[in-house]
Amino acid sequence: MNFWLVKSEPTEYSYSNLEIEGTVVWSGVRNYQARNYLRQMSVGDLVLFYHSKEGLEVVGCACVSRAAYADPTAEQDNDWSAVDLEPVIRFPTPVKLKRLKLNPKFSDLLLVRSSRLSVSPVSRAHFISILRLGGVHQFFIPD
DNA sequence: GCCAACGTTGGC
DNA sequence: GCCAACGTTGGC
Numbered sequence: 001m002n003f004w005l006v007k008s009e010p011t012e013y014s015y016s017n018l019e020i021e022g023t024v025v026w027s028g029v030r031n032y033q034a035r036n037y038l039r040q041m042s043v044g045d046l047v048l049f050y051h052s053k054e055g056l057e058v059v060g061c062a063c064v065s066r067a068a069y070a071d072p073t074a075e076q077d078n079d080w081s082a083v084d085l086e087p088v089i090r091f092p093t094p095v096k097l098k099r100l101k102l103n104p105k106f107s108d109l110l111l112v113r114s115s116r117l118s119v120s121p122v123s124r125a126h127f128i129s130i131l132r133l134g135g136v137h138q139f140f141i142p143d
Numbered sequence: 144g145c146c147a148a149c150g151t152t153g154g155c
Numbered sequence: 156g157c158c159a160a161c162g163t164t165g166g167c
Contacts, residue, residue, distance in 0.1 A: 116164050
């Protein structure tokens with residue numbers, strides 16, 4: 001199982017939207033590096049959900065419910081990908097970017113390092129740490 | 144609103 | 156294939 005982080009401006013699409021809708025087509029990614037990460041996602045992978053621009057915090061965890069397929073919002077012949085996501089758990093305490101930046105443990109987290117990448121991998125250790133910071137303690141993560 | 148960090152574009 | 160110009164992202 002692999003771990004990821006996606007970012008979204010909450011005014012565009014928030015974790016609440018995902019909870020209400022139950023599933024979302026994660027489309028519109030137009031960066032090759034981010035696209036390549038989308039393509040590495042497997043069903044069941046866990047995905048941190050970060051609110052950019054406003055909030056600046058990880059607000060919850062989603063999971064991949066459909067692996068990469070052709071992005072329906074891409075123009076013909078353009079090779080972009082989408083995945084489907086579903087909500088898993090909202091953090092009781094959202095984890096602020098500021099907090100992650102203050103902790104040297106997260107100095108190599110891609111969210112901290114290259115803030116522009118909208119889809120990024122997260123190590124298992126970082127993932128679990130962020131879950132704990134978010135106040136989620138009773139969550140079982142399979143190997 | 145500013146601007147640093149990137150990514151893309153296009154002339155050469 | 157280099158690189159200057161430009162556009163976008165996103166934290167501050």
